[in-house]
Amino acid sequence: MNWLAQLLAVVALNVRTIRQRLGSSLVAIVGIAGVVVVFVAVLSIGEGFTAALRDAAAPDRVIVMRSGSDTEMTSGLGAASATIVSEAAGVRRAADGPLASPELFVIVDVPKRATGTDANVPLRGVTPRAFDVKDEVRIVDGRRFAAGTSEIIVGRAAHGQFAGLEVGSQVKWGQNRWTVVGIFEANGTVAESEIWCDARVLQPAYRRGNSFQSVYVRLESPAAFDRFKDALTTDPRLNVTVKRETEYYAEQSRVLRRLITQLGYMIAALMGIGAVFGAINTMYSAVAARTREIATLRALGFGRFAVLSSVMTESLLLSLMGGVAGGLLAWIVFDGYQTSTMNWQSFSQVAFAFAVTPALLVQGVAYAVMMGLIGGVFPALRAARLPIVTALREL
16 A cells, blocks of 8 residues: 555544544634634724725825824814815816815714713814715715704714714714714715714814815826825925825824734734644544554554654644634624724724624634644654554553
8 A cells, every 4th residue: 555545544534533532622623713713803803994994095085284294183274275275286176166175173072882981083074075075975864964053963883882972962072062963874984983064163163263184185087196296295385295095094004903913913822822732632632542543553554654644634624623613703703893993193983893804714724724733743743653562562
């Protein structure tokens, strides 16, 4: 019998007898599955947060802020500057004017539904043109706010995460008492974490005079970006920075994504050590239980490689089962789970959903296989080196 036939025969025998070692095998499967669940769940936070920001960006939309500003919080533009930006070359125009939206961004305290503690929630003052510039925003309950009034509309995610934002309720922020008149959606993007109102009403409520913090602009096409940017940065009346929305949101998500990714890998590594020891213990038990079987095979002419491979295959099979089970459990429990976290760039809450992506599931299964590979090596070597005479004495 050649080595390949020996290998297949021994592997088939191992697989058929796994049920005889069901208890110890389940320990290894559950241990590895637990590691994969945590690994995938933690990383899905970063994926969901990034998706909420990434999907908010349109390729032909740009944001204009004061030069040197990396967020709207640190920016400031006068009304005259906002008008110059709106009239620049490359701005898309509708029949009633350019698609440019000067906006004001402030932070208000709103209690979380889950904990009752106050959280920083963005209150964005916009003009009616904002609904054309950000055309993904649509009212799903109630109506838009009326211009010149203290009415607000609330993003769907903000409505789900924070208390006191039902249609018809009133809240007091700044110098005004605001009335919620509508709920809006924005394709699950970061805009749904915000509260919108009339910018002209928000300015005196927070003593901002006639200033804005940013201008969102819809370009004639993505290719018009350079022309638009050159027109603004060479205008001596302006001191602004111009960014594509895709670039702006990529910068917004970078810090938290890196932090969560590092945390996820660190937790997975620590838990993985325990899972590997569990796999090692399981496979040592399997080798001990099969000592006579292994000795008999060796006496019949089966080589060390076939014995070693059979133990490794069993270890990899158990880890694969644990990886698949853990991935499925993480997907069932966490995919789409709504939560919110602090965006450290804007110091405001961003509501988002965990995103268990196919790439994360592949990473989880690959990590499980790696744990099985490490956990099976030493028991496999022991089985392959087992002296035939010594083992046969146990018959």
